Amino acid sequence: MVLLEVEQKFSFNPLLRNVFRRNxxxxxxxxxxxRGTQRFSDAYFDRGNLFSNNGIWIRKREGAWELKKRVEGSFTRTAFEEINDYSRIQKIVGQFLPDTLEKKGDNLGLDIICQFTTTRESFLADEKFSVMLDSTDFGHAVGEIELLHENAQEAHRDIDVFMKKYSWFFDSSRPKGKLTAYFEKFGSPA
Structure with missing residues (x-):
């Protein structure tokens, strides 16, 4: 069975960041x-919202292609199949846009829809949950909990219990993802 990357975005109070870090x-x-702090640049690609409207996000992170395909969930609670193999990504793009199969350019025949840099602090909590605190170069902060699991519903249940237990840090308000915040600030792609 395929391991899914099950994600839950969350809001957090930046004033509690040091309390969190020190546990x-x-x-x-x-x-x-x-797990340290890293800084990376992402460029996201699409053509006429074709991929995003189908639950697919294609990006280049530090020059490496990644495709995330939603297999279950919504904006804040999602299970993704993550693909890092360029030939598989090219094949998926070709299924939607056959004209790109012949293109050998750097961008798979897609348009860049946004670019930004993220500073990410990563942690492993309770030996199981990856917790990331992201801050972007355009002023947005959001957190994410990730859990690798074969069953998305079980993973979401585990994440819910975890977040409720530590509700002093995990804000229950609706989080705003980085792409949403970017498009609200700079406008959506045409």
């Missing part, structure tokens, strides 16, 4: 290990 919340995490 001083109430209750504290059973374990919290920093």
């Amino acid at each position: 001083k919340g109430s209750p504290p995490f059973l374990s919290l290990t920093s």
